[in-house]
Amino acid sequence: MINTAVSIKNVKKTYGEVEALHNINVDVSEGELFGFIGPDGAGKTSLFRILVTLLLPTEGAASIFDMDVVKDFKKLRRILGYMPGRFSLYQDLTVEENLNFFATTFGTTIKENYYLIESIYKQIEPFKKRRAGALSGGMKQKLALSCALIHKPRLLVLDEPTTGVDAVSRSEFWDMLGNLKKMGITVVVSTPYMDEAGLCDRVALIQKGRLLSVDTPQNIMNGYDEDLWAVRSKNIYKLIEDLRQLEEVSSAFPFGEYVHVSTPPDRINQKMIENLLEKKGHDTVEVKKIGATIEDCFMKLMKN
Amino acid sequence: MKRFFGFVTKEFYHIFRDVRTILILFGMPIAQILIFGYVITNEIKDVNIAVLDHSKDEVTREITDKLLSSGYFILNKKLETNDQIQEEFEKGDIREVIIFGDNFARKLQKEKAADVQIITDASDANTANLVRNYTQAIINDYVKEKNATILQPARLVPEIRMLFNPELKGTYMYVPGTMAMILMLISAMMTSITIAREKEMGTMEVLLVSPLRPAQIILGKVAPYVMLSFANAVSIIVLGYFVFGVPVQGSLVLLLAESLLFITLALSLGILISTVSTGQQMAMFISMFALMLPTILLSGFIFPIENMPEILQWLTLIMPPRWFITIIKNIMVKGTGLLFVWKETLILVGITLVFIVLSVRNFKIRLE
Incomplete structure (x- = not known):
C-alpha cells in the first residue's frame, strides 16, 4: 500500500481582503513526483509556504507524513527539504561553504550524504571555490538543490526551481528530479512552464487560488473533449480574429507560430476550416489536427 | 554545539568579506574616538589676537610676551589706531584685541593702576569667554609676580582644586562618552542589519525551515559581534590611555566586565530592532535615530543632564548610555569600585533583560 506523503484538506489562505488560496484539497503519495502547474500569482508559493511550516493556513489543515504543519512544525523542519522561489543562499559564501553550512545546520556532513547529491554537485564542483553570487542561474539552482538535499529529506519542496533558467539547464534539472524520485524521495515542485507538466507523475493545475484539475498529465490531456487544430497563415493576428468569429470555433489561442483552435467533436474537418479561412482572404493556410497539450487543457479549464 | 559553531563561522565569513562591514566595525570606532578626542575640546590653542599698544614700554612688552609665550595665543597683527579694531574684527582673522592705555608703566608705578582693555569677538560666545578668561588669568599672574615682593593689604584668595581631572582635560569626558556611543551604535546597528539582511x-x-531554534539563530548571529565589539571596547580604552592620557584608575577587570554588559545590552537592542524591521535600510534608520541621537544628546555625554528641561531629564533615565557613561567615568577617572556603581549596573542588567525578553517574544518562527 502506498502511503500518503502530503495531505492538504480544505486549505484556505487570505491576506487581508485578498484570497490567495481557495479551498485546496490534494493528496500526494509517498515517492511521487508531483507538480503544481500554474501562472504567476496562482497561489503556488503561498501553498508551498504553508506546507513547509512557514505560513499558517487561514482555514483547513495540511499534514506531511501524518504530521500537522502547524502543530508539529518542529518535527517537520527536520525532514523537509525546501528550496524557495527566490535564490536564497549566501551570495558571499563560496559554493562549498554554502553546502557545508547547510549540512552542519542539519547535523550532518557533506560526506555522509554525498551519494544523494553526487550527480548534481559534480557539475558545480569545479567551481566550489567560487562565491555563490557569481554563479550562473542554472548553477545557482543546482547548488540550491544540493543544499536542500544534503540532509536527506523525506519530502523535497521546490518552488519554481526552473524559472529563469536556460532550456538546457531546465531539462538537466528535471532529470535530477527523476533520479531523486528513484531514490525514494517524494518531490513536490511548482512551475509556470506547462511543457514541464509531462515530466511529473501527477500534476495539479492551479489558477487564482483554485485547483482546476488533479491527475496524471496523460489523463488530463486525454480528457480534452473537443477537436483541436493547429492553424497557420501569413497574418496571425487577423487569423485569430477571424477564427474567433466562426460559430464552429469554441476557442482560438496563439501557440508558438500556430494558432490552436478548439472545435466541438466531429463538427468540422480540416478541409472545411481551410475553405472558411480562404473565403476570409487568407492565403497559404495550413491546418492540421493535433492532440491536446497541458497548456490547451489549462486554457480550456480556465475558461470554464 | 557543532551547529552553533557552523553558524558562527558563517557569520565571520559575512563580516570579513564585506568591506563596508569591516570599515564600520573597525574604522569607525577609531576614527570617532580620534575625532572626538581632538576636535571637541574646551581648551584653546593658537588663538589669533591683535595688540594695540599705546605706550609701547617695558611693561606692556613683557605682558605681551607672556601672553604669546603661553602657547594659547598667536600675534596676528600689531595695531596702531583705534579705528583698526573694528576693521580687523570684521575681517574675522582675529578673536581678540588687547589694548594697553598710554603711559602704562608710569601709571602703574605712580597710581598703582593702569588700563588694559580686552575686546573679544563674541559671535562665538564660548570661545570668546574662554579667550577672555585665559587672557585675564595671564595678566593677573603677571601682576601678582611683579608685586610679590611688595607687601599687599589682606586679601581673600580662594584656593581652587579640581578633583579627579586637575587639568580639566576634555578627553576625560569624551573618551567614556564616545565609548558608549560607539559600542551602542556598532553592536546594535550591526546585529540589527545582519539579521535584517537574512530576511x-x-x-x-531557509533558516526557519531547518532544525535551528530561534535562540540558536540569534546566538549564532550575536556571538561574533560580542567578540568584535569587545575588541573595540579594548581598543578604545587603549587609545584613550596612550593617545589622550585618560587613565584607568579603577579595576580594569570591572571596566571590561561593565563594557561586556553594555555590549550585551546593545546587542539585544539590535535584535529587538531587527524583529520589527523588514529590511536592512529600515534597521539602519531605526538604529541611527533610536540610538545615535539619544546617545549624544540625552546621555549627559555632551550636554549636562542637570541643565535639561525636567521632561528630558526624566527621559534620560531610560537611556542606557547615561548609566554606562556614569559607570565608566567612575571606574576610569575616579577609580571607584563596584560598590559605587552597583545601582547603575543593576539598571543596565534590568534593561538588558527587558530587551532580551521582548526580542525573543517578537522573533517570528514563521513568515508574516
Missing part, C-alpha cells in the same frame, strides 16, 4: 535576501526563509 531581505530570503535566507531567513
Whole structure:
C-alpha cells in the first residue's frame, strides 16, 4: 500500500481582503513526483509556504507524513527539504561553504550524504571555490538543490526551481528530479512552464487560488473533449480574429507560430476550416489536427 | 554545539568579506574616538589676537610676551589706531584685541593702576569667554609676580582644586562618552542589519525551515559581534590611555566586565530592532535615530543632564548610555569600585533583560 506523503484538506489562505488560496484539497503519495502547474500569482508559493511550516493556513489543515504543519512544525523542519522561489543562499559564501553550512545546520556532513547529491554537485564542483553570487542561474539552482538535499529529506519542496533558467539547464534539472524520485524521495515542485507538466507523475493545475484539475498529465490531456487544430497563415493576428468569429470555433489561442483552435467533436474537418479561412482572404493556410497539450487543457479549464 | 559553531563561522565569513562591514566595525570606532578626542575640546590653542599698544614700554612688552609665550595665543597683527579694531574684527582673522592705555608703566608705578582693555569677538560666545578668561588669568599672574615682593593689604584668595581631572582635560569626558556611543551604535546597528539582511535576501526563509531554534539563530548571529565589539571596547580604552592620557584608575577587570554588559545590552537592542524591521535600510534608520541621537544628546555625554528641561531629564533615565557613561567615568577617572556603581549596573542588567525578553517574544518562527 502506498502511503500518503502530503495531505492538504480544505486549505484556505487570505491576506487581508485578498484570497490567495481557495479551498485546496490534494493528496500526494509517498515517492511521487508531483507538480503544481500554474501562472504567476496562482497561489503556488503561498501553498508551498504553508506546507513547509512557514505560513499558517487561514482555514483547513495540511499534514506531511501524518504530521500537522502547524502543530508539529518542529518535527517537520527536520525532514523537509525546501528550496524557495527566490535564490536564497549566501551570495558571499563560496559554493562549498554554502553546502557545508547547510549540512552542519542539519547535523550532518557533506560526506555522509554525498551519494544523494553526487550527480548534481559534480557539475558545480569545479567551481566550489567560487562565491555563490557569481554563479550562473542554472548553477545557482543546482547548488540550491544540493543544499536542500544534503540532509536527506523525506519530502523535497521546490518552488519554481526552473524559472529563469536556460532550456538546457531546465531539462538537466528535471532529470535530477527523476533520479531523486528513484531514490525514494517524494518531490513536490511548482512551475509556470506547462511543457514541464509531462515530466511529473501527477500534476495539479492551479489558477487564482483554485485547483482546476488533479491527475496524471496523460489523463488530463486525454480528457480534452473537443477537436483541436493547429492553424497557420501569413497574418496571425487577423487569423485569430477571424477564427474567433466562426460559430464552429469554441476557442482560438496563439501557440508558438500556430494558432490552436478548439472545435466541438466531429463538427468540422480540416478541409472545411481551410475553405472558411480562404473565403476570409487568407492565403497559404495550413491546418492540421493535433492532440491536446497541458497548456490547451489549462486554457480550456480556465475558461470554464 | 557543532551547529552553533557552523553558524558562527558563517557569520565571520559575512563580516570579513564585506568591506563596508569591516570599515564600520573597525574604522569607525577609531576614527570617532580620534575625532572626538581632538576636535571637541574646551581648551584653546593658537588663538589669533591683535595688540594695540599705546605706550609701547617695558611693561606692556613683557605682558605681551607672556601672553604669546603661553602657547594659547598667536600675534596676528600689531595695531596702531583705534579705528583698526573694528576693521580687523570684521575681517574675522582675529578673536581678540588687547589694548594697553598710554603711559602704562608710569601709571602703574605712580597710581598703582593702569588700563588694559580686552575686546573679544563674541559671535562665538564660548570661545570668546574662554579667550577672555585665559587672557585675564595671564595678566593677573603677571601682576601678582611683579608685586610679590611688595607687601599687599589682606586679601581673600580662594584656593581652587579640581578633583579627579586637575587639568580639566576634555578627553576625560569624551573618551567614556564616545565609548558608549560607539559600542551602542556598532553592536546594535550591526546585529540589527545582519539579521535584517537574512530576511531581505530570503535566507531567513531557509533558516526557519531547518532544525535551528530561534535562540540558536540569534546566538549564532550575536556571538561574533560580542567578540568584535569587545575588541573595540579594548581598543578604545587603549587609545584613550596612550593617545589622550585618560587613565584607568579603577579595576580594569570591572571596566571590561561593565563594557561586556553594555555590549550585551546593545546587542539585544539590535535584535529587538531587527524583529520589527523588514529590511536592512529600515534597521539602519531605526538604529541611527533610536540610538545615535539619544546617545549624544540625552546621555549627559555632551550636554549636562542637570541643565535639561525636567521632561528630558526624566527621559534620560531610560537611556542606557547615561548609566554606562556614569559607570565608566567612575571606574576610569575616579577609580571607584563596584560598590559605587552597583545601582547603575543593576539598571543596565534590568534593561538588558527587558530587551532580551521582548526580542525573543517578537522573533517570528514563521513568515508574516
